[in-house]
Each structure stands twice: as C-alpha cells, then as structure tokens.
Amino acid sequence: MIRIDSVTKRYPDGTVAVDRLSLEIPDRSITVLVGPSGCGKTTTLRMINRMVEPTEGSILLDGEDIQRRPVTALRRSMGYVIQNAGLFQHRTIVDNIATVPRMLGWGKQRARERAAELMQRVGLDTSLARRYPYQLSGGQQQRVGVARALAADPPVLLMDEPFSAVDPVVRKGLQDELLRIQEELGKTIVFVTHDIDEAIKLGTMVAVLREGGRLAQYAPPAELLSAPADGFVEDFLGADRGIRRLSFFDSAALELTTDSVVPADATADRIAAAPDPYLLVTDADGRPLGWAERDGQAGGDLAAERLLPYGRPFVPGADSLRVALDCAVLSPTGWAVAVDDGGRVTGVVSQQTIGEAIRAAHTERAAHTERSAHTGSRTHPRKDEAGVAE
C-alpha cells in the first residue's frame, strides 16, 4: 500500500502545488487522481517516485518511507507511463521495452524475450519489434509505453495522463486494454487524468483534487456520483451524473415481460391476448425482428408487416441499468428489448419498469451505504477526507 501522509509541496516562489494531502492507495487496484489543471495531481504522482520531493509530510510504500530507498532503485521498481508515451525515438520498440530490465542487469536475450511477451500482452504485433517509434501510430506508441512500464514487472504503475493525447476511439480501446491487463496482473496503479469520465471508468477509488492541491473527495466512483462532497465536486462531475451513476447498477434484476413478445407466425388469438398496444415480433429462432401495432393484426404472418425497428437490445446481467435505460429511450415504443448472449429475446421492459428499478436500486444502495458506515466497513475508505478538505 502507498500511504501519502499530509504531504505539502511548496515551491520557492511560494506557490503551493499540493496542500496537506493524505491518501491511502490500496494495493492491486486503480486509484485515479483527477482534477482541473493546476490541482497538483501530476505533482502528487511525481512525489511517489521522487521526481518531486515533498516540502512537508511523508510517503510510505508498504510501511517504509520512500526517502529511505535509493532513488534510482525506487524508480526502477515503479513503472511510469506518460502522455505521448515519451518513447526513446532512437531505439527500436523492443529495445524501448527492454530498457529497465537491461538496466537491472538482465541479459540481452532474456530482456528481448520479455519485451516480446509484453508486446503481446498489450496487444501489439511482435512484427513491430524492430520498428522505430516514428513508424507507429499514437495509440501503438502508448501501448509500447505501457509495455515498457511493465517490463521489469514492478508492483506499482504510475500513469500520468497516458491516454489524453490520442483520439477518443483509440482512447477507449486503451482504457479497456488497461482494465483487462489490470485484471490479469493486479498492479497497484496510480492514474492521473483531467477527464472525470476516464476516472469513473477506470478507478477503483477516485481522488478529486481542486486548485491549490487540496483534496475535495476520495471515494469509489459510484459514491462520487451519488454523494458528491460539495459543489466543486458536483460541478466537476458534470450535469448528467445521475444517468452516469446508473452504470454501476446491474440490469439483472429488471422484471422482464414476454406477454407482448410474439413469433412472426402468431395466431390472431395470441395477438388479441397481448396486454400492450405494441408487439415485439421475433423470427423462428427467437431473434427480434421489430415492433408491430397490436390492433388490426389478423395474425398469420406478422413479418410481412412493416415493422418498426427494435433499436439496440441489451443483455441483462452483462449490461448496466444505464444501457437498459438507453435502449428504452432509443426504442420507438419506449420499451427496451432484452436478449441473451445468443441474441434471442428473453423479454421486453418498459421505461416505467426501468424507472422503478432505478428507484429501488437507489434505495438499496443508500441503505447499504448507511449500514457499512455504521459497521465501519472499508467499502468507502477515508470518507472523512472529504470533510477535511472543506
């Protein structure tokens, strides 16, 4: 665990970059430092590997003050990923990745094998090994940056806005890849970003910093969205935090109905028995075809009708309530279509039902938070920090 203990960084000209910051960064999780520019998030990150020395306070790594470790050894035990990757333009990709292992005295062959292994892990074709950085795209370079940071298998990974210089599509790919790698490797990652959506997507814990390097709130993303500590955090989260919070609610509990789901060859009686004005027509395999109006249908061959598009279906359990709500909003009938992994309809659900599920989830979550607060559970560590920063 990395423990930042009331750390202050004051520059000779009097500027305070970080102001009495305390954070406990749990092992094997992603802790995101997020905030506007000038909030001291990069400074904080750089104090962890001593590229910046704190003016006051201390940082403990597994209980030991990092000041006691030789600085180069400390840095070699922490991977570092930077914006624009910061690759060595004069070295090939494989040599870039092998940098730290080589400095640690690994043989050339072993370091290169390790580099090739890491290229695969971060999703790079090993045929790129002998290329130079300028021959790679921005996204590929960033992957090399991540591979280079992982090369000597450090327990800690420091990432300073690593994905902010690539386009949104590539960024999403890199974020997904990071989550996948993290699932496999379980590093202690400290991640700096100014993008709150990135923070919420990646963070196990999110520390929101404000100008002047003060902590505004330190909480898991779901709690950040449901209970921002103050106006600053609320503003920083943006207008639609209610909707975004739904990402953390599971859609498995949604009550689906199949009363209005009919096969294309449904009889007139079956159609008349449907309770709702719209019918979801499926093919012989149970895959959705589209929506039809119930009234005026004779039955027999509903697929011959002009059907309304059914939009995007969601997979209960795999998708969040946010996705389910989005599907319902986008659907021309206001009903979301639920399918299984194979794309077969398992039922439909109305906006109203989703709304009820959201309310129920909120109530349950609130009760849970209350309980854990009383029992001193560590689900929401250091909630008191929010108060301190006020």
Place this chain on the structure above:
Amino acid sequence: MNGFFDIPSDLQHSWAGLIGLHLRESLLPVAAGLLLALPLAQLCVRFRWLYPPVLGLTTVLYAIPSLAFFVVLIDYTGQTELTVMIPLAVYSLVVLVPAIVDGVRSVPQETLAAATAMGFGPVRRYLQVQLPIATPAIVAGLRVAVVSSISLVSVGALIGNQGALGNLLAAAQKYDRPELAVNAVLTMAALAIVCDALLVGLRVLLTPWMPRGARPKAAARPEPLTAKGAAR
C-alpha cells in the same frame, strides 16, 4: 612542366600530398573543437545562465581575424601547422557549441521525464538518451564547421607555406601561373563537397530512427561564416 597538376617544388608536396595536408589541417581542428564543445555544451545545458556568455565568447573569438591569432601564436608555436590549426579549432566552437546545445535541448520533455522515471542517472541519461537524440543536430553543426574549416586553411599560406592547397594561390602569383589558383579553388571546393557528403552519409548511418525525408535540425548559425568567408 607547366601543367595543371605540376606543383612548384618549393611547396615540397605533390598535388595528392597537398590534399592530404589540407584534410589534416582542416579536419583535426574540427575534431579538437568537437571534443572541446561537447563538455562545454553540456555545462551550458546544465547551467542555463552559462549559455549566453559562452555563446558571446565564442562569437567574439570568431570575430578575431586569423592573422591576429597568428601574430600571437607564432611566438609559441612557430611557423607550423599547429599555428594554423589552433585558430581553426577555436572558430569551429561558434558553430558546434550552439549545435550541440540546441540538439540536446530539443529532446522532448516527455522523453527526459520518462528516462528519469525509469531510473536513469544524469550521466547515463546524457550519454544514452540526450546525446544520441542530438546526433542529427550535431552532425549538421559538423557539416558547417568542416566546410568552413576546409576553406579557411588556405590562410595558412601567410605564415610560410602552411596553407596546404592555399599555398597554390600564393604560388600562382609568384610564378605567374593562374592555373594553380584555379586548381586550388576547384580542389578545395571538391574536398568540401566530398566531406559534406560523407558527413550526410554518417548521419544516415547513425540515425536509422529518423523518419526518412525528414530534415535534421537546422544547422546552427551558418550566417556569420558567409560574412567571414567574404572578409578573408
């Protein structure tokens, strides 16, 4: 015995011999200048305040005519090649120091931060990261220094036939053989072109990591050289 390549015997060299002499007298000073410029430039990068005075000093030294240098040096080093080479080495600094400083400074901040974060100490970082990345800029500086040095060697003719190919210019006057002057000018031009081409080749060889077709960092301050060339 009045052919284009017949060199008067008082020069004590054949045409090929003069070429060898000329290359030695022009390239050795640049090599010495480079050895001097590397640590000097590193100091300027490390201590930013040092750069303007160093740049000023090298410019002032460059402004001293070589004849003035000779007058001072001749008491110590006599009418020798060394007397010609010392000013040339000093002159090369005016190009090489800024070339190396700009080259080293052009290394992107992210690259430096990444190197530091990976546990590079200052020396390792300088030798393994900054200097290699500065190579194109350094070679660009060397190209200017070498070409100007090749042209400046001829002034050594003033101190007793120490100007290599430049001696032919004096001989052309002395023996009324204008073809020797033509020979000297053409040969020096050819030497400059060949050396320049070799340096370009060296750069390509040293920097396989540069995008093809990309231009190296602009040669540092070539302007004063043209002014100088005109003055001599």
